[in-house]
Amino acid sequence: MSEVDVLFAALRQAADPQAVECIEQVVMHGSDRDLNRINVFAFADTHHLDEEKTIAAFLHAARIGTFEMTWNVLCPGCGGVLETGANLKAVDRGTYHCALCAAGYEPTLDEMVEVTFTVSPRVRRIAAHEPDRLPPLEYYRQIFFSSGVDLPENLEASFARILLEMIELDPGEKAFVSLQLPAQFVIIFDAVTHSAQFIDVKGEPTDERQNLSMFISRDYAPNETLTLRPGLLRLTIENHTDRRVLPNVCIAGEQLHDLLGRRRPFLTAKRLLTNQSFRDIYRTDTLDIDQRLRITSLTFLFTDLRGSTALYERVGDLAAFDLVRAHFKVLHEIIATESGAVVKTIGDAVMATFSSPDRAVASALRMREAMLRLNAEHGREDLLLKIGIHEGPCLAVNLNDRQDYFGQTVNIASRVQGLADPYVILTTEAVVENAQVSEILRNNGIASVSRMEELQGVEREVKIFALS
Missing domain, CATH: 3.30.70.1230 (Nucleotide cyclase, GGDEF domain)
Structure with a gap:
């Protein structure tokens, strides 16, 4: 009997058999995306399972090592993951800042902290275990955005309507990009470091080339919104980090708001703290x-x-x-x-x-x-x-x-x-x-x-x- 068989045998002894069967089927036959940051409520709905029994099954699965449980601090505006940790003790700051929304938030356990489950590498290796190797839009989908953002299956097609440029930079790399700025509000945003630059494009179009340099580093500091004119922009971006970064240039209009405004229920920290199975399994291993x-x-x-x-x-x-x-x-x-x-x-x-x-x-x-x-x-x-x-x-x-x-x-x-x-x-x-x-x-x-x-x-x- 393999280690995975042993783990699922133990899980069947601890949790609802129907929920365990569905989890095992997804582990064996589901896509990599299906096994990363699982939204428990969406999983229960898809497989016609009882929500409480599904929560309990994933909690037991995390306890025995079949899955990894993560606590993600979210931006209530865009639904981006601002920080993630293995337990609630990681939520240790008084304020979290979202660069994409240019806003700061005091964390609450109601809707700002989600709990998700990712299959353990010992059970099955998936692409998200090496996030720096994910395709750019898959990184945005699987790593940056929370499980409560209901992104469409055809994210590439939806994002293409507002995307001016997507850039992939290895550590120390520099890119030179030429693009046409429309007369709209534009954002340059990197989902890895959460760096952002806002550009208010307005006024008379210009035939002169405009220049802008952006340095992406770990020590992100909010920038003032720049005002540029519609027309050609020569953009220079440098990666000053030790990781691959994925800056994109997009139009921040109604289409972006509609894309990120589609939401679905997710397992909040509050809901989990009021779950009897969680209190029974994890007891004091919750807060410092x-x-x-x-x-x-x-x-x-x-x-x-x-x-x-x-x-x-x-x-x-x-x-x-x-x-x-x-x-x-x-x-x-x-x-x-x-x-x-x-x-x-x-x-x-x-x-x-x-x-x-x-x-x-x-x-x-x-x-x-x-x-x-x-x-x-x-x-x-x-x-x-x-x-x-x-x-x-x-x-x-x-x-x-x-x-x-x-x-x-x-x-x-x-x-x-x-x-x-x-x-x-x-x-x-x-x-x-x-x-x-x-x-x-x-x-x-x-x-x-x-x-x-x-x-x-x-x-x-x-x-x-x-x-x-």
Whole structure:
């Protein structure tokens, strides 16, 4: 049995068989491009797979070495990859600058960090394992642009409409190019070093030759936009790096914006951090102790058992322990199947996260029904579950050797749960105003009643909604 056979045998033991079969087929028969920076959602859609099971399968594949997982910091404007690393610890800068968009961004885990998977060289060698040997446009497609940019199959034909020149320069090489500048905004951009020069071409056409020199180096510094006239340009470009560079000259108009504006869903860092399989597999290997990464919107669900101390007194330690353990098992299963993750348990309480409010509310409704069934099976109401939900911004941090969250959103969610009565789910306005949550409540015939509450540590009153 080959090493690859052994790896896939191990993967079949750990992940969904259907997902593993599809992954194995692509590894064996797919194109090189199919195996580089795989967009998990696009893969699941193509092969008609469950998204959560597909994410879990690729996570297990990365853990055993079949695939390499990469965390890519993206420009929200053009969708370019500004930096890439083997884990989230590589996202260590306060601001990332995109030369193509001439803009700086504070990284957030919502839409600015994607997670992709590339087949390991030990399983199969693909062209992207040696990116400097990729054809220029394939480098742009496979290395520079994120998996969320839905580039057309005929990228060459689409790009040809706006491309004035594509240049390939080895280390230390110099190129002299003559081209006709149209009366439009033009960009010279290199995807390897992220160097850029903007040219505003306007005014009366000229018959005189215009000259421009550009030096491509690792120490990129933003340049001022140059103004040139339509007509002949003699362009000199020098590669001052130790790698091949791929500068292109293109027209930055509507066609370029349309080409880069086609987007598709991708696996964000936020979505992965709220995935139970990821937390189970990678545990503390996520953030450095000093990292503080911002999430603009995350939904927190807190639960606790009311009267658990009295339960131990009433039925005895052993029976109470079995009941509480059964309750934890049910909650963990519900949270995982609703695309959430358990952050931690504190006594009889659970703290969980979801990437969107509707998944948290769906989870809470299922929890309530599950506790009613468990109590009915035991013939008495021993498990009285209190649930609170809130959504908002937070920081992803490393606390007590585990990936955790910090901020007022977390505090409010915890306080809301503290106000809850058994069988009544308490949420905040941010949750019930979500369109998908409204649909869930309407479809389940659930009414919401609001009231204002003062919460400890919160200066303003908070509107609370009881779902019953």
